[in-house]
Amino acid sequence: MKKLTFDYYMQIDYSETVSSCHFTIKCLPKETLRQRAENVKVLLSPDVPYSMGRDSFGNAQIYGWDDVAHTTFSFRITGDVYTGLDRREEQIDEDMLAVFRHPHGLNRAGEGLFAYHEKLAGELPADAYERALFLMHRLHEDFVYEKGCTDVGTTAAEAWELGRGVCQDYAHILIALLHMVGIPARYVTGMISGEGASHAWVEIAKDGFWYGIDPTNDIPVGDDYIKIGVGRDAADCLINRGIMHGGGSQTQTVRVSVNEERKD
């Protein structure tokens, strides 16, 4: 077990004044078997009232309407999370499981990825969990981590053709492969220990529970991970979504830090 302290900060700077905007933020640590959060604080700027709710995947969301003219919009979410409380992530909701068995949106494969799966078909382990780990290892070997060549709308098919991408692309491709081998899989957003940006990984269904695996780092999810949201693909659990009147061009800055609390 670890106690992690996190600080998620996101800022959008606009070249022109935004007269009003609508926002939805899905950035609160999820309560799971593996992790428990406390002292979570939300800070919005401009400081406007907001509502709270849950989306259809059970992700907590903060949403509202900001009619204070501004050129910078930001939010900061901080808190402590106890992690590594269990290896299992969450119990599977059997009513929703089928949703994670079928290709959708950004996790759709293309011909290249189907061919890759064909190539691996002979080597696949019989056990589902082993099969998932095998695919993760192979993907990690055969795909290159590189920033800037893909974006938030890149599909698994497109990223695979490029042969390179970031954590979001690793996750989408692995989900596509898992669908092909009959394993329900879902996309996860979250944070990992250290300084940087948000992270994304994959959960697979096994014996009634979800288990996290991280294809970008080629490891099962452990106690350095703070989970935020789940969905079929990245679009289902975007950390922030907004529409605004005015604004011109925008620059987005994200700073995430996750540190283990030192024991005295």
Place this chain on the structure above:
Amino acid sequence: MRQLDLLKHTDTVNELLARYGVKFGIYKNNEFKEQLFPFDAIPRIIAHEEFLFLERGLKQRVMALNLFIKDIYSKKQIVKDGIVPEDFIFASSGYMAECENAMPPRGIYAHISGIDLVKGKDGKWYILEDNLRVPSGASYPMIARELCRRSSPDTFHDNHLEDNRNYAGLLRHTMDYVNTGGHTVILTPGRYNAAYFEHSYLAEKTGAHLVNGAELRVKNDRLYYVSVDGSLEPVGAVYRRISDDYLDPMNFRPDSLIGIPHIYDVFRKGNVALLNAPGNGVADDKGIYYFVPKMIRYYLDEEPVLSNAPTYLPFYEEDMRYVLENFDRLVLKDVAEAGGYGVVFGSSMSKEQKEDFIALLKREPRRFIAQEVIDFQDLDIMDDCFVVPRKADLRAFVLMAEEPLVWKSGLTRFSRNPDSFIVNSSQGGGFKDTWVLSQ
């Protein structure tokens, strides 16, 4: 049946319809054009007993469809029990995961359903398709009846038929039944929508406010109407005439300019009713159509009263074989298309087209359904001074409140082209009033 006097007034009625702006908007080559929806004065007449039969079948069907949608967005028992294969739900563009775990007020999903039927030459009625998203068309027979009564009162004095002018009252009741507290509004995308006439007409007749997206606003988990003086008045029911995709840019298509940000979040919290509920596309997909008789047996434990047109799913190997063997006498429909598009007749394809189509069918079997071509009855229409036969269908409207209610009328559409089986109004046909005899 005495209709002769009415027929003399065909031109007058059409002129009045034009004056009232009863038009159908269409986009062709990216240009918006309004065309008149030609009215033919010879009514379709449905005998009293025959309509009682239709009514039974339609109620049953809409009950089952509602239960299906509710099941799909919660327990999915029908899938677990193997009645409907998973592929037909989760690979369908009509299924929206966003609608999981969001129960609409009183559990009703399809409040206003437009069920399309045809009467075969064998005298039997067949269901052609279910429209559970934003079915339009009720306003046309409503206003036509009104104008016909005005032009030829004697016709209606001499014939005993059901008054169809009660639709507004039924619709109002349907909206009030699910209203969570506040105004009832009809949400229109605006005057460039194909059915704008209908939106404004129904608003006028039901006494609901006609609003566009900019006039509604979400605040503190409630939906409000922004009145002229800027004050906010709560809204409890929205009969929305815009599709799911465009309804809420924060939950669905982010580029929608006609929607209301966060309206779906308010709905999810049970603070507003949306008619029809989002997500209904999962039940009126052409692929799901095949399963409706199975749904009726599954949920209601009854035999379907009304039949589907004989339908095959190439998704099943056995059906694929049948389709390939009987290709020339079947009609093939792309499940993703609507409005009479994506419909091809095996018999009308050249050898080359046929080969291409079969290759596509084998590659994407889930995408198509095949149906026997139903030889449906012609109805007489007036073409200048001649009476000529044309193919026609019937869109029946079923409203769901405490229980399903079938409107004793409907929209009868006919094809303009004598050889065409496609009666969709976006492809330029006309319409008739539908008379249901009261005795």
